[in-house]
Amino acid sequence: MKQLLSFIRKEFHHILRDRTTMMILILMPIIQIILFGFALTTEVKNTKVAVLATTDDEVTNRIIEKINSSSYFDVVANIHSNDEIQAIFRDAKAKLVIVFEDHFSENLRHNGKAHIQLIADATDPNAATSFTFYVSNIIASYQQELMGTTKNPYQITPEVKMLYNPQMVGAFNFVPGVLGMIMLLICAMMTSIAIVREKEMGTMEILLVSPMKPIYTILSKITPYFVLSAFNFATIMLLSVFVLKVPVAGSFLSLVFVSLLYIFVSLALGLLISTLTSSQLAAMLISGMGLMIPVMLLSGMIFPIENMPVILQWISDIVPARWYISAVKTIMIQGLGISSVLKEVAVLSFMSIVLVTVSLKKFKVRLE
Amino acid sequence: MKLIFFTCQNSPFRGLGGRDTINNMEKVIVAESLTKRFGHFTAVDHISFEVEKGEIFGFLGANGAGKTTAMRMLCGLSKQTSGKGVVAGFDIASQPELVKRNIGYMSQKFSLYGDLKVWENIELFGGIYGMTDEQIKLKTDELMIKLNFEEERNKLVSSLPLGFKQKLAFSVAIFHNPRVVFLDEPTGGVDPITRRKFWELIYDATAHGITVFVTTHYMDEAEYCDRVSIMVDGRIEALDSPANLKKQYQAKNMDEVFQQLARKAKRVDS
Structure with a gap:
């Protein structure tokens, strides 16, 4: 327990002392939600x-x-x-x-x-x-x-x-969409980099020869980003409810529950990336290209999934953001409760179990 | 707060090669035919040696001779292909967790956290090795006085000069009082005077019963060791005290010994 606490404290120090990154992490959702908000809600005047x-x-x-x-x-x-x-x-x-x-x-x-x-x-x-x-x-x-x-x-x-645009795509989907994207970006990208950085700096060697358990290393890497993501979730919620006037029509507790589950899935995804890569650059590219683009294009954030070719629909099934965005739309916009998003919750839970199991298996205790 | 007095003039340099009497001939490291292959390439080829408690064991070899690989096997960072290794009384293949609890390690890449303060690094590693807050605090105070580091205590490690960082990294590696400490080219990139100061810390550790296993390619450092092994192409070509080796190879210094042996190498540094 002492091991875990010392390590979690260290992880918080890393994040809190890296002012630039922290500002980006906190400001990014604010800027994005405002940009998306004003790009998509057009005030009709004259x-x-x-x-x-x-x-x-x-x-x-x-x-x-x-x-x-x-x-x-x-x-x-x-x-x-x-x-x-x-x-x-x-x-x-x-x-x-x-x-x-x-x-x-x-x-x-x-x-x-x-x-x-x-x-x-x-x-x-x-x-x-x-x-x-x-x-x-x-x-x-x-x-x-x-x-x-x-x-x-x-x-x-x-x-x-x-x-010019008879289908009328992407009306007021942006709050669920931005939530889905930001959470994934911060959780997956930042976690993956956090572990790879130790490999690059050589500190991973010291951790591996120490009696530190891999599960502790993983848990302590996750904790600060979990806190940060929960904070970002709160910021996005406040902005969308009070500035953009997108009300939470359904149960707020269900929304929080689904969001925390999604944050966990994203963190696990970041861990998997970090166990597979050996440089920060590779981790960045994989989480950037490998996650950002599918999330933007295949999650239903911009293009409706029903209109996609069947193959792309299948691919979209494995994009966690697709299930999260769908659940958030159901709860936030349609105003339904947790019972209407059981399928999404089930899929996200399954994903998180698979991802954590695979990353723990793949986490290398030895240097080869 | 209680002031702890610590004698700074301890650990005078001992005579080269001359070991103090070792009452207890306990073996801290035993390697038997330890081998590591990567595909068809044999990085470490059936090496066998024993290191006694409190000894400073130098592990020499040209780049690519297999020193780092051998050391990583002993620390549990890499699994041997064949052979046997016992460190601090535990088998490296079947009891790696017990091995890890009883060793310290300092890698050639400087390996403390630059964005943590000096005391925070110490506290972190103390915590990882399961020391109590009380123990950590007491030992940190002691260490700061010993290293004359009290002013640096609250500084970020990244702001310290390299020589300071290396001293700190070594002190952190032995902070939990391990039975043996592995040092992988610990003094890379600093001048001989700074290296000598670093070695004073090593002698101090052995005086407290810690065994030191050190790889290096500085021959002045080789002279400071009790015994030296020289690896060539994955095998141990020579193993004795620096004095005996110089006699055997009719050399003035360790550098000449090393040159004679290293010339045999067929492997090209990759």
Whole structure:
């Protein structure tokens, strides 16, 4: 026990005295979550809108006026034919074009039914969703007004069309995604380097000739990074709840439990890398290329797994982040409890057992 | 705090090659036909020797002669292909954990933690070897006075000059009072005067009953040993006290002895 405590203290000294690395480890999640947050949550304000209306009547004018007077939109152009739409987008004159069908107000008055088409520039998919959502709401509220004044049920159906990016990928997934990535980066990369560094510096020899048990060496390497990762988890949570307003809809305790499990899996992964490599550079490359890229691309953080070719789906099954991100989405966004993520918990537990067993087996007690 | 008085003028240099009487002829290291092969390459080829308690045993050889490999087998860092080794009374193959508890080790790569303070390094290794806080504190105070290190106590090890680091590394290696300490080229990169000061610490350790097994390629250091073995191409070509070796090879100094033997080497340094 004394052995273990002395060694854990030493590991904390290593981390606390390496100020640069520690600043990176603490600031990285903050910077990433803020960057991702502002890249993906677009505030809709004074967005430029063009209007295509073939007739000039009271209903159309009323709707246009309502849109223009909202703080979200500025009507900057009135166009008169479909041909002009392309030009509007190409010259970036507007982000959204609102098209009233021919005889809009007549249709509305006689059939009780009329159509508006919203064409959005979806190069920025999240912004485009927001625009169409806001406009649809404005139209819906106008509809309410009309319903109030007459007995006839009027129905205006906005038809939403996304240009350039019809699938609308990656909406508000970033908090689970960044959690999945940061935890893995800090845990796996830093643990793997921490052990390889001892090999490179020659201190590993001293540890190996000492009666220090391998399991103690491993546990003490893990402890400080576990604490640091738990701290980072707390930072990300605070930022996402209070700054980015992504609420934790489900059970917070379940979220903490799943996260701690995932941190453990990542640490075990780092250990495995460290037992297989002999230089810090190799460990960096393996954890950088071998972990970062699959996590970014195959975990469902950016691209939905369902849309991937079957082979890539299989590969994504062995990426721990995939299961973690899925569990976090279920708990945090969908608001479900631990019973809905039993599969993910089972997979992550299984992974951690396999990884720890393999790394302990592979941890070399002798120098060869 | 109680002040501990420690005589600094102890451990005068003993006559070269002349051993004090060893009352207790206890064997601390026994190697019998110890062999290590890497594939077809035989790094250590059936070496046999015995080292007695309190002896300073020099292990010489050109680079690539197999010294480090032999030493690693004795410390339990590497497993022998064949042969037998007993260190501090325990078999190196079947009782490596007991061997580890009874030896100290200092590698040629300077091997303390540079980002830990002097006392923190001592405390760490004391803890690893299962010493109590009380023991560690008492011995640390003693050691700081002995090494005249009181000012450096709170400094990071990385800020110390190499000679200081080596002294500290040696002191840490024998801090837990091992029966035998293995030193792998402990004084690389320092001048002869610093080396001599380092050897005073070695003599002091043997005076306390610690056996010293040291590899070196400095011939002035070889002269300080009680007995010297010279390895050539994985085999021990000569083993005796420096005085006897010089007589046998009709050489003025150990360097000439070494040159005569090393010339036989067929193995090219890799």
